[in-house]
Amino acid sequence: MDLKRWQIIGAVFALIMGALLHFTYEWSGENPVVGIFSAVNESTWEHLKLLFVPVALFAALEYIGYGKQIPNFVPVKVLSILLGMITIIIAYYTYTHIVGQNYLWVDIGIFILGVLAAYWFSYSFLQTEFLASECAVCLGWAGLLLLAFSFAFFTFCPPHVELFLDPVTGTYGR
Secondary structure: OOHHHHHHHHHHHHHHHHHHHHHHHHHOOOOHHHHHHOOOOOOHHHHHHHHHHHHHHHHHHHHHHOHHHOOOHHHHHHHHHHHHHHHHHHHHHHHHHHHOOOOHHHHHHHHHHHHHHHHHHHHHHOOOOOOOOHHHHHHHHHHHHHHHHHHHHHHHOOOOOHHHEOOOOOOEOO
């Protein structure tokens, strides 16, 4: 299977799984283990998991399928996840601060935009030698682990800043 097809399948997987992860915490009876990888509230931070988890999981499949042969695979995947997350954060806070509220259909569109940005970046840069050094690969693995740890840690111990605030309940974290 070619790179383009992998990226298209990955984007579709991320969109479907991300949508499901919005509900899995509630469906699990608010199981804290499920909360590590699912949104536990309506904060922007928790919604970033909806992009991170499926993209990271699909990247693991890609790594097994073909990624080991691509020297910059890990750093490009980590940067693509970060780009998707940053796209969501910037788009969400820009429009909600301009409009004064959020709309579900716009939020869904922003999630789709974040996933598409991540996979566009991945597709574009996996075809290059960008960040193919050993150092970049080590930093990529470290970045991936740091992101995974951050999502787990901040689910239970979120800082009291807007990114972590649940606008529905006015609370932070689980």
